[in-house]
Amino acid sequence: MTKNIPLFLFHCKIEKKLNSKTLKAYETDLRQFKEFIGKKDINHIQKEELKAYFNELSKYASKTMKRKIATLKAFFSYLEFEDILETNPFRKVRIKIKDHIILPKTLSITEIEKILKIAYSIKNRISNKNSYAYREAIRNIAIIELLFASGIRVSELCHLKTTDIMNNFSLIKIFGKGNKERIIPITNKATQSALRENYKVFKGPIDKHSYFFINRQGNQLSQQSVRFLVKKLAVTAKINRHITPHTFRHSFATLLLEEDADIRYIQHLLGHSSITVTQIYTHVNERKKKDLMTLKNPRNMISI
Numbered sequence: 329m330t331k332n333i334p335l336f337l338f339h340c341k342i343e344k345k346l347n348s349k350t351l352k353a354y355e356t357d358l359r360q361f362k363e364f365i366g367k368k369d370i371n372h373i374q375k376e377e378l379k380a381y382f383n384e385l386s387k388y389a390s391k392t393m394k395r396k397i398a399t400l401k402a403f404f405s406y407l408e409f410e411d412i413l414e415t416n417p418f419r420k421v422r423i424k425i426k427d428h429i430i431l432p433k434t435l436s437i438t439e440i441e442k443i444l445k446i447a448y449s450i451k452n453r454i455s456n457k458n459s460y461a462y463r464e465a466i467r468n469i470a471i472i473e474l475l476f477a478s479g480i481r482v483s484e485l486c487h488l489k490t491t492d493i494m495n496n497f498s499l500i501k502i503f504g505k506g507n508k509e510r511i512i513p514i515t516n517k518a519t520q521s522a523l524r525e526n527y528k529v530f531k532g533p534i535d536k537h538s539y540f541f542i543n544r545q546g547n548q549l550s551q552q553s554v555r556f557l558v559k560k561l562a563v564t565a566k567i568n569r570h571i572t573p574h575t576f577r578h579s580f581a582t583l584l585l586e587e588d589a590d591i592r593y594i595q596h597l598l599g600h601s602s603i604t605v606t607q608i609y610t611h612v613n614e615r616k617k618k619d620l621m622t623l624k625n626p627r628n629m630i631s632i
Contacts, residue, residue, distance in 0.1 A: 329362040329370060336406050345507060349483075357399035371413060375420045382423055390425050397423065432578035432608060435571065440476055440579060442565040447472050460544065463529040467541060467549075468557055470526035473519040474500075475558075475573055478512045479580035479598050482551045482573035488540040490527070497523040504599035512597060581609045 337355055340346045346354075364381050365373060381400075385393045400418075407413035435443075451465035474480060484502050492501040497520045500512050514520055526541070527534060533546035541549040554573050562571035577598070584594050595606040 329358070329365070332370065332407060332412060333358045333362070333403075335410075336403050339406055347505070347507065350505075353395070354399050354402075357396045358403060360396070361400055370407065371415075373417055375417045378417055378421050394425050397425075432582070433569070433575055434579040434582045435567075435575055436579075437583070439565070439567050440576075442567065443561045444469075444472060444476075446561050446564050464544075466522075466525050466529050468561075470522040471541065471554060471557060472561065472576075473516075473522040474514075475576035476580060477514055477516050477519040478502075479577045480512070481577060481599075482554050484599075485573070486539075486541060486549055486551050486554065489538045490534055490540055491538070493523065493527075493540060496520075497527075502599065506601070508599060508601070510596060510599050578609075581606070585609050 333355070336358070337351055340354060341351055361381060364384060365377060368377070378400075382393075382397065385396055388396070404413065404416050404418050408416040447465070447469045451462065451469060454462045454465060456462060471485065474485060475482075478500065480500075480502060481504065484504060487503065488500065492503075493499075494501065498514050500514060502510050502512060504510060514523070523540075530542045533542045534540060536546070537548060539548040541554075543549045543553060551573075558571055558573050558576070562569075581594050581598055584597075585591065591606055591610065592603065594609070595603050598606060600606045
């Protein structure tokens with residue numbers, strides 16, 4: 329394991345071109361398995377050890393458990409392909425993990441409007457237009473506008489570069505998971521204006537570093553800063569729930585679905601590799617239908 333883990337990670341980085349976040353997760357998963365089996369030779373691992381390890385993983389959520397097993401399966405397949413492993417024990421193991429569907433948390437249009445109004449009001453209250461606070465308020469508006477108008481992931485937003493924003497701020501090019509590229513149209517005039525104004529006030533450091541969202545030091549804005557911003561605005565807007573940048577992504581997808589947008593189009597906009605991932609939002613939509621029938625069913629108008 330000690331010798332082969334680095335070889336596998338090198339293969340994933342160079343040949344499969346996986347990103348650093350995925351590589352870090354792979355390394356963590358494999359180190360965990362290494363600790364479990366101790367100094368046992370890789371060729372002596374049998375299906376019994378795998379089953380015991382799967383039992384050890386049962387304390388995790390199903391999604392995490394599936395990822396850890398998938399990492400291990402990919403590792404053993406690589407060893408088999410490279411003739412490092414004589415027999416792949418995964419070939420004699422069948423495992424089925426039941427997914428527990430957790431509906432994504434979303435914001436209503438009213439709640440999103442409240443957050444946007446707070447962001448704009450902060451900007452409007454600042455009298456010194458040359459201050460950093462004013463420029464920061466402009467940047468924060470652009471962030472919230474883009475999160476809601478595109479369903480972009482926070483990691484994708486922080487990695488946006490000037491070259492990714494095209495056609496006079498009406499198109500953005502996003503490099504998602506696995507470095508997959510997608511183009512998102514920005515059709516709302518307020519969102520376009522917010523992006524344009526952000527570039528105007530941060531032009532110097534943006535042109536220097538290429539990143540579109542810049543912090544106080546003139547460097548790339550961190551994901552943690554965006555999370556803190558969203559949390560702060562939600563609290564100010566008196567939304568008493570845990571709100572993250574990903575909540576805007578869930579809201580974007582759910583609201584599109586409620587407007588009868590085709591789920592495959594939503595899949596493309598979100599950058600999901602599989603339609604099954606996008607289908608989680610159909611469950612949210614079903615819940616909305618139930619709420620609607622409970623509250624607005626015309627049968628409720630009759631007292632008999």
